Amino acid sequence: MNPVLKLLLEGGNLNTAQMAQVLNLSEADVNRQLDDLKKQRVLLGWSPVLNLSHEEAGTVRAVIEVRITPERGGGFNRLAERISRFDEVESCYLMSGGYDLLVFVEGASLQRVAAFVSEKLSTVEGVLSTATHFMLRSYKEQRFLLEGKTGDAERLKVTP
Amino acid sequence: MDSSRYIAKHVINLPKSGIRDFFEIVSKMKDVISLGIGEPDFDTPWHIREAGIYALEKGKTHYTSNLGLIELRRAICQYVGKNYDLSYRPEDEVIITVGVSEGLDLACRALINPGDKVMFHQPCYVSYSPSITLTHGIPVPVPTFAKDNFALTVEALRAAWQPGCKILMLNLPCNPTGGTCDRAQLEAIAKFAIEKDLIVLSDEIYSELTFEGGHISIASLPGMKERTVFLHGFSKAFAMTGWRIGYACGPAALIEAMMKVHQYSMLCASIISQEAAIEALLRGEDAMKKMRDQYHRRRDFIVRRFNEIGLKCHLPRGSFYAFPDISKTGLSEKDFAVGLLQTEKVAMVPGIAFGENGQGFCRACFATSYEQLVEAATRIERHVQFLAAGK
Numbered sequence: 001m002n003p004v005l006k007l008l009l010e011g012g013n014l015n016t017a018q019m020a021q022v023l024n025l026s027e028a029d030v031n032r033q034l035d036d037l038k039k040q041r042v043l044l045g046w047s048p049v050l051n052l053s054h055e056e057a058g059t060v061r062a063v064i065e066v067r068i069t070p071e072r073g074g075g076f077n078r079l080a081e082r083i084s085r086f087d088e089v090e091s092c093y094l095m096s097g098g099y100d101l102l103v104f105v106e107g108a109s110l111q112r113v114a115a116f117v118s119e120k121l122s123t124v125e126g127v128l129s130t131a132t133h134f135m136l137r138s139y140k141e142q143r144f145l146l147e148g149k150t151g152d153a154e155r156l157k158v159t160p
Numbered sequence: 161m162d163s164s165r166y167i168a169k170h171v172i173n174l175p176k177s178g179i180r181d182f183f184e185i186v187s188k189m190k191d192v193i194s195l196g197i198g199e200p201d202f203d204t205p206w207h208i209r210e211a212g213i214y215a216l217e218k219g220k221t222h223y224t225s226n227l228g229l230i231e232l233r234r235a236i237c238q239y240v241g242k243n244y245d246l247s248y249r250p251e252d253e254v255i256i257t258v259g260v261s262e263g264l265d266l267a268c269r270a271l272i273n274p275g276d277k278v279m280f281h282q283p284c285y286v287s288y289s290p291s292i293t294l295t296h297g298i299p300v301p302v303p304t305f306a307k308d309n310f311a312l313t314v315e316a317l318r319a320a321w322q323p324g325c326k327i328l329m330l331n332l333p334c335n336p337t338g339g340t341c342d343r344a345q346l347e348a349i350a351k352f353a354i355e356k357d358l359i360v361l362s363d364e365i366y367s368e369l370t371f372e373g374g375h376i377s378i379a380s381l382p383g384m385k386e387r388t389v390f391l392h393g394f395s396k397a398f399a400m401t402g403w404r405i406g407y408a409c410g411p412a413a414l415i416e417a418m419m420k421v422h423q424y425s426m427l428c429a430s431i432i433s434q435e436a437a438i439e440a441l442l443r444g445e446d447a448m449k450k451m452r453d454q455y456h457r458r459r460d461f462i463v464r465r466f467n468e469i470g471l472k473c474h475l476p477r478g479s480f481y482a483f484p485d486i487s488k489t490g491l492s493e494k495d496f497a498v499g500l501l502q503t504e505k506v507a508m509v510p511g512i513a514f515g516e517n518g519q520g521f522c523r524a525c526f527a528t529s530y531e532q533l534v535e536a537a538t539r540i541e542r543h544v545q546f547l548a549a550g551k
Binding site: 006007010011012013014018021022024155156157158159160 | 177179182183186187192194196197198199285286287335454457461464465507509513529530531533534537
């Protein structure tokens with residue numbers, strides 16, 4: 001694996017200057033490699049992982065199982081890509097099993113999400129059915145536990 | 161009343177660990193970046209912790225056999241067979257101990273008669289010499305040197321040998337130097353051990369964390385299995401230091417003797433830790449390799465930085481310690497470490513804590529995050545430049 005990518009995956013919150021030190025490259029080299037990864041569409045972007053459970057104006061999230069009609073030539077792709085373009089859609093996956101697409105959506109309120117499903121998603125030509133599950137609580141996001149991280153507090157500072 | 165007059169002579173004469181003094185200073189300070197911790201920064205992989213919880217839930221709260229759970233001993237025999245080319249019988253050639261520390265202590269107590277001489281290479285883990293003294297043996301240190309990447313050489317062994325030497329303790333890869341031996345060096349040591357009729361206590365706790373060349377156990381060399389006690393554990397490779405779980409493999413008569421001491425002192429290792437250890441051996445390899453890969457890259461970084469800073473540092477082939485030479489600063493390792501701590505709040509352990517020929521060196525554990533390592537290196541660099549400017 002590309003060393004820059006590897007470091008991104010395991011390195012925590014290193015900035016490019018720190019990455020340059022670890023990799024023994026110049027900062028310009030690291031930036032160039034990151035640009036290349038972006039151009040190759042390997043590195044798509046940056047997104048913070050947040051714990052919003054304590055925010056008053058938290059968002060509502062839901063997963064929606066969507067059944068769609070495949071099309072000659074393109075299969076599920078054209079419809080999946082079309083659905084993915086909605087701002088409300090966080091992620092979208094083609095699944096095996098009882099439905100076709102699993103769509104993660106986010107909205108400011110339950111009503112907004114419901115409106116998205118009934119007015120936008122289910123009216124797309126080719127969408128056969130939707131089943132919406134609202135998320136009640138998150139325990140782990142993108143490999144981060146939301147509560148109960150132990151941290152270094154208990155470690156002795158010097159040991160043999 | 162002076163209660164200290166009751167303390168046994170060989171205990172009262174035992175020097176306090178140099179690490180202890182340093183710990184006292186560090187523990188009173190805030191926001192220190194510590195490169196002084198001799199353990200993985202990773203928590204134990206969850207599936208292993210979960211196995212411990214499951215054991216508790218299932219009521220596994222009782223004593224085990226003195227030798228330890230037979231399932232664990234079987235898993236150990238499989239593991240050392242596959243990874244070390246060693247073959248032991250789980251029934252009578254393996255004993256589960258409370259970490260390698262207990263294994264080493266058991267071996268010393270089972271093997272040393274008062275006055276027996278025990279060779280060990282130095283710089284070394286802090287407990288080696290005291291373990292020998294506490295069992296009324298006589299420590300015979302054998303120096304290792306930076307020029308050899310701190311590998312133990314047969315020449316040094318031969319020079320240090322004296323009549324009455326009975327045991328040779330090895331710790332390869334070594335805490336604090338990361339030094340280890342290649343096959344040729346190990347074969348020469350094995351030949352020497354046979355020639356001098358030495359029993360070898362081989363502490364291979366860092367063996368999984370060997371980055372180049374692969375690890376070879378001295379017990380796997382011809383003629384060595386019958387004169388080696390192979391000591392190993394879970395602390396470093398599986399990030400299980402707090403579980404206190406290890407094992408010893410060796411000739412049945414020696415394991416039996418160690419078991420005698422164990423049954424009258426420790427009785428058995430914690431059953432919860434034993435259950436978790438089974439999980440570690442059966443399904444822990446992927447997590448272990450992931451951690452090792454990270455240590456490997458961190459080692460490459462920190463060793464390069466020490467050399468850039470001007471603190472000459474050999475490449476440790478194993479373990480998670482770098483052992484830079486700080487003598488160029490003109491300070492003793494202790495003054496350097498204390499100064500670094502007070503000025504830049506970075507803790508490294510003075511090499512003298514690991515034996516006299518650790519003088520001029522400091523131990524830096526790189527089992528910590530990249531952010532901390534990068535920042536620590538920046539601070540050490542600043543401190544070294546500050547010292548140079550002050551001359």
